[in-house]
Amino acid sequence: MLNSRANWGIVKLSSIGDVVHALPVAAAIRRALPRARIEWIVESPARDLVENSPVVDKVLVLDRSRLNGRGPLRRAVDAIRFLGEVRSRCYDVIVDLQGLLKSGVIALASGASERYGYEWLREGSALVVKPVPARAQSRHIVDKLLDVVRYMGIDPEPVEFPIGLLEGERAHVDDELCDLALVPGRYIVLNPCAAWPSKEWPPNRFAELADRIDRQIGVRCLFLGAESDSAKLDQVRGVAASQHVYLAGAFNLREYAEVCRRAAGYVGGDTGPTAQPASCPWVQPIPSATALTETGIL
Numbered sequence: 001m002l003n004s005r006a007n008w009g010i011v012k013l014s015s016i017g018d019v020v021h022a023l024p025v026a027a028a029i030r031r032a033l034p035r036a037r038i039e040w041i042v043e044s045p046a047r048d049l050v051e052n053s054p055v056v057d058k059v060l061v062l063d064r065s066r067l068n069g070r071g072p073l074r075r076a077v078d079a080i081r082f083l084g085e086v087r088s089r090c091y092d093v094i095v096d097l098q099g100l101l102k103s104g105v106i107a108l109a110s111g112a113s114e115r116y117g118y119e120w121l122r123e124g125s126a127l128v129v130k131p132v133p134a135r136a137q138s139r140h141i142v143d144k145l146l147d148v149v150r151y152m153g154i155d156p157e158p159v160e161f162p163i164g165l166l167e168g169e170r171a172h173v174d175d176e177l178c179d180l181a182l183v184p185g186r187y188i189v190l191n192p193c194a195a196w197p198s199k200e201w202p203p204n205r206f207a208e209l210a211d212r213i214d215r216q217i218g219v220r221c222l223f224l225g226a227e228s229d230s231a232k233l234d235q236v237r238g239v240a241a242s243q244h245v246y247l248a249g250a251f252n253l254r255e256y257a258e259v260c261r262r263a264a265g266y267v268g269g270d271t272g273p274t275a276q277p278a279s280c281p282w283v284q285p286i287p288s289a290t291a292l293t294e295t296g297i298l
Contacts, residue, residue, distance in 0.1 A: 005037075007093075013098050015046065039058040093116070099122055176251075182222060222245045223245065226248065
């Protein structure tokens with residue numbers, strides 16, 4: 001029987017999209033064990049997604065820049081200090097949803113008596129974390145991660161993605177959309193950016209899609225990206241025939257999710273922020289960008 005007051009540690013360090021996919025695990029634990037303590041260990045780029053989440057009590061942030069940009073002795077000291085902080089949390093249960101050597105080291109250092117992970121444990125992490133086989137019907141990564149808590153006797157339904165939004169952030173979204181005259185349910189978000197060029201759809205195709213949405217559907221198109229994506233958005237702007245809205249770096253990850261939640265639809269490639277609107281029930285994933293042709297839009 002599960003301890004209703006157990007101290008849980010979820011290890012999902014990165015990336016942005018993968019952390020989104022893991023959020024339903026925390027939500028399921030919280031529903032089943034409302035008096036349990038749930039903490040999340042994450043790397044800096046994805047911290048916004050779990051900080052202020054209503055199902056997470058505390059976030060421990062692993063700052064990779066401190067481990068990568070210093071001399072070997074200093075890196076070792078920083079790593080030992082972080083692992084000591086993990087140990088001090090006195091976790092009863094660790095759920096390793098990363099499945100790598102670094103997450104296995106964290107799980108082991110925690111001192112937790114119970115350590116579970118999803119089926120794909122790599123780099124030797126299965127030596128210190130118990131892998132939980134996925135069910136045959138679990139195809140999506142979200143389902144495979146939820147199989148871990150299902151194995152522990154926790155009902156994972158309904159699947160929820162609890163991203164907390166601060167009131168100031170909500171007001172910021174309200175102000176930005178108002179200033180741009182974007183009405184909820186009357187705009188579509190497009191994200192033409194990705195970390196790898198091989199995962200990007202060409203800018204001219206995004207421009208053509210937005211132009212056709214403007215002509216055929218009559219809703220506005222909002223192009224979003226990080227501050228570093230401004231050049232990519234400029235490429236789309238340079239070939240688009242219609243007037244669209246382009247914002248680079250205007251929102252943090254929680255605000256981005258809220259902007260997408262209010263949209264009528266979303267189009268994006270294989271990139272972390274796309275996983276946030278993909279958690280909304282109205283989003284239907286398309287296997288490839290070329291499949292847009294079958295919709296009649298392209």
